Amino acid sequence: MQLWLIPVFPLAGFLLNGIFGRRLSKAVINTIAIGSVLLSFAWVLKTLAGLGDLSVAHTEQYFTWIQSGTLNVGFDFTVDRLTAVMLLVVTGVGSVIHVYSIGYMAHEGGYYRFFSYMNLFMFFMLTLVLAANYLVMFVGWEGVGLCSYLLISFYFDKKFATDAGNKAFIVNRIGDFGFSLAMFLIVVNFGSLDFGVVFTSVAGKPQGALEAIAFLLLLGACGKSAQLPLYVWLPDAMAGPTPVSALIHAATMVTAGVYMIARSAAIYAHAPAALEAVAIIGVLTAFFAATIGLAQNDIKKVWAYSTISQLGYMFLGAGVGAFSAGIYHLVTHAFFKALLFLGSGSVIHALSGEQDLRNMGGLRKKIPWTFWTMLCAAVAISGVPPFAGFFSKDAILAAAGRHAPWMYWLGVITAGMTAFYVFRAIFLAFFGNYRGKGHPHESPWVMLGPLVILAALSLGGGYFFKVPDFLSPLFPLAAEPDNLAPMLISVAFGLAGIGLAAWFYILQPDLPDRIVATFSGLYKLIYNKYFVDEIYGAAVVNPVVEGSNAVLWKGIDVAMIDGTVNGIGHRAQGIGGVLKKLQSGNIRSYAAWILLGVVVLLSMGVMGDLR
Amino acid sequence: MTGVPLSWYLILSAVLFTLGIAGFLQRRNIITVFMSIELMLNAVNLTFITFSYQLKQVNGQIFSFFVMVVAAAEAAVGLAIILTVFKNRQTLNIDEVSSMKD
Numbered sequence: 001m002q003l004w005l006i007p008v009f010p011l012a013g014f015l016l017n018g019i020f021g022r023r024l025s026k027a028v029i030n031t032i033a034i035g036s037v038l039l040s041f042a043w044v045l046k047t048l049a050g051l052g053d054l055s056v057a058h059t060e061q062y063f064t065w066i067q068s069g070t071l072n073v074g075f076d077f078t079v080d081r082l083t084a085v086m087l088l089v090v091t092g093v094g095s096v097i098h099v100y101s102i103g104y105m106a107h108e109g110g111y112y113r114f115f116s117y118m119n120l121f122m123f124f125m126l127t128l129v130l131a132a133n134y135l136v137m138f139v140g141w142e143g144v145g146l147c148s149y150l151l152i153s154f155y156f157d158k159k160f161a162t163d164a165g166n167k168a169f170i171v172n173r174i175g176d177f178g179f180s181l182a183m184f185l186i187v188v189n190f191g192s193l194d195f196g197v198v199f200t201s202v203a204g205k206p207q208g209a210l211e212a213i214a215f216l217l218l219l220g221a222c223g224k225s226a227q228l229p230l231y232v233w234l235p236d237a238m239a240g241p242t243p244v245s246a247l248i249h250a251a252t253m254v255t256a257g258v259y260m261i262a263r264s265a266a267i268y269a270h271a272p273a274a275l276e277a278v279a280i281i282g283v284l285t286a287f288f289a290a291t292i293g294l295a296q297n298d299i300k301k302v303w304a305y306s307t308i309s310q311l312g313y314m315f316l317g318a319g320v321g322a323f324s325a326g327i328y329h330l331v332t333h334a335f336f337k338a339l340l341f342l343g344s345g346s347v348i349h350a351l352s353g354e355q356d357l358r359n360m361g362g363l364r365k366k367i368p369w370t371f372w373t374m375l376c377a378a379v380a381i382s383g384v385p386p387f388a389g390f391f392s393k394d395a396i397l398a399a400a401g402r403h404a405p406w407m408y409w410l411g412v413i414t415a416g417m418t419a420f421y422v423f424r425a426i427f428l429a430f431f432g433n434y435r436g437k438g439h440p441h442e443s444p445w446v447m448l449g450p451l452v453i454l455a456a457l458s459l460g461g462g463y464f465f466k467v468p469d470f471l472s473p474l475f476p477l478a479a480e481p482d483n484l485a486p487m488l489i490s491v492a493f494g495l496a497g498i499g500l501a502a503w504f505y506i507l508q509p510d511l512p513d514r515i516v517a518t519f520s521g522l523y524k525l526i527y528n529k530y531f532v533d534e535i536y537g538a539a540v541v542n543p544v545v546e547g548s549n550a551v552l553w554k555g556i557d558v559a560m561i562d563g564t565v566n567g568i569g570h571r572a573q574g575i576g577g578v579l580k581k582l583q584s585g586n587i588r589s590y591a592a593w594i595l596l597g598v599v600v601l602l603s604m605g606v607m608g609d610l611r
Numbered sequence: 612m613t614g615v616p617l618s619w620y621l622i623l624s625a626v627l628f629t630l631g632i633a634g635f636l637q638r639r640n641i642i643t644v645f646m647s648i649e650l651m652l653n654a655v656n657l658t659f660i661t662f663s664y665q666l667k668q669v670n671g672q673i674f675s676f677f678v679m680v681v682a683a684a685e686a687a688v689g690l691a692i693i694l695t696v697f698k699n700r701q702t703l704n705i706d707e708v709s710s711m712k713d
Contacts, residue, residue, distance in 0.1 A: 585710075586706060
């Protein structure tokens with residue numbers, strides 16, 4: 001079915017725009033960049049239509065990549081139902097965001113650079129999703145990390161943007177380290193990296209090895225999907241342009257960790273401790289990030305912590321064994337979180353770069369399209385039935401309730417906080433009186449069109465795309481619960497969150513300040529994100545920097561390596577200084593040396609040593 | 612061989628050769644050095660002839676002809692060099708002709 005064409009279209013777009021983009025007009029760049037992604041989307045649709053119901057995975061082998069002993073790693077792509085879901089999300093949401101970027105980036109420098117990076121990202125993301133073994137997946141995994149770095153640091157003349165890019169890249173290295181160690185262990189224990197081989201021969205492998213592999217994969221997923229304790233890079237990643245935040249840091253790349261865990265479900269099924277760790281990390285991250293989200297004033301930071309929190313939900317779903325619920329939430333989250341980001345991008349665009357919620361307000365009348373579409377996303381993420389977030393969040397919480405009640409309750413409380421901070425941002429931005437300067441203007445249609453499409457998906461995506469049913473051949477569904485109480489409780493918490501936000505920010509606008517004044521210590525703790533960055537700085541970054549300075553640089557590099565090299569140089573100079581006295585230029589001294597040589601040779605001959 | 616024994620020839624040859632070396636090392640005048648070289652060559656020639664006569668073989672005589680030819684060529688080239696050096700530097704002191712040193 002020519003699966004390779006799916007990632008190759010964006011790769012071609014990247015090459016064309018990357019090499020020739022400087023000389024092309026914006027219209028041509030748009031055509032190449034958006035056209036390649038749309039072609040890829042169309043090819044996904046055609047492929048999936050041609051593959052039938054995908055009850056068995058369709059694998060294509062292109063060439064042998066690594067052949068060493070019994071290890072044989074091929075460059076293979078595979079499509080099963082899980083891949084199909086991811087392909088549709090990545091290319092579908094990706095296309096929409098690409099179209100939006102035309103409008104958002106219209107006034108920015110480096111236009112062609114932006115689109116070529118975006119296309120490169122699509123290429124790597126599709127490679128990651130299509131991979132039929134861990135190594136090809138790792139190629140995509142690293143590639144999206146690279147593109148994330150390039151796009152976070154897109155405004156490379158700004159120090160905070162390049163710092164944020166470095167931070168994202170370095171923190172991700174920790175996760176990638178876990179992923180590569182897991183791959184080594186898989187090679188040692190299974191003798192292959194192919195998904196098919198590994199997953200069918202899991203049973204009977206040593207328990208310790210499986211747990212180790214699963215924990216290391218979890219470490220990789222924590223880095224890529226911004227989970228505790230490696231989440232710190234994602235809030236800073238908002239330094240990139242807003243479409244990047246929507247595409248990479250909300251809809252697709254950060255969900256790669258969830259996808260990888262769902263893909264490795266067969267391993268996790270035999271590693272119960274690691275699976276429990278997935279659930280615990282997920283629920284704690286969801287709760288922890290949601291509390292930080294309550295007090296952020298930068299609209300993109302609110303969505304960033306919200307993304308971390310929602311990713312925590314996905315991990316929770318996977319960790320309690322409901323992989324399909326996690327993927328379900330991945331899909332709906334891609335819709336509404338991309339919409340929230342793109343909508344706030346539209347707000348930022350309207351306000352000429354203003355991101356602080358305190359300088360917004362009353363925008364409902366001024367940019368109505370943005371307001372109504374963002375409201376759709378807000379009700380979807382808050383879990384209001386029957387919109388997208390309700391179905392997926394309910395599926396996760398129901399599975400969590402069956403697994404461990406405390407996870408369910410923490411998840412429900414998080415759902416209430418989610419509704420609160422989302423509507424807090426909405427109310428602060430769109431209600432009340434306008435607090436900023438300048439004149440807001442509605443965004444062009446090339447930006448509003450994507451918002452409308454995503455709004456429709458946020459409202460109806462959960463109802464029309466029953467992902468768990470579609471994935472049931474891979475991940476069997478649990479029996480339908482007959483008790484509706486858990487669902488009703490979570491919906492009630494969501495609605496309570498919305499009501500509380502309305503009370504705080506519309507009815508009693510001075511109430512939040514009084515509460516902040518009462519609990520100023522707690523507020524400062526949350527507002528400063530629990531000082532996690534500072535703790536990491538003191539505990540990890542500074543010791544590394546100081547150690548590098550004192551030991552590695554001054555001790556090993558300067559004293560040992562430079563000392564050795566320079567010492568050899570000096571010694572050679574010294575020996576040369578002695579030897580150069582032989583080369584006096586005085587013919588008679590040369591003759592004397594020759595004579596000496598003759599005498600030595602002759603005496604050796606006389607002694608009988610020379611034959 | 613009657614009369615003069617072999618060792619006398621060889622001793623004479625060694626004495627001449629040593630004188631040549633001593634002159635080469637000791638003297639600073641290029642022409643004297645040159646003559647010392649000729650002296651060493653002739654000392655070697657004498658040895659060749661001696662052994663040729665002693666062993667009744669013609670090889671040594673042929674070698675000595677070769678040496679003479681080389682010596683003649685050397686004299687021609689060497690004297691030309693000496694003349695040029697003197698023209699350029701107004702000296703025949705061999706220690707002052709050391710610009711290759713640096």
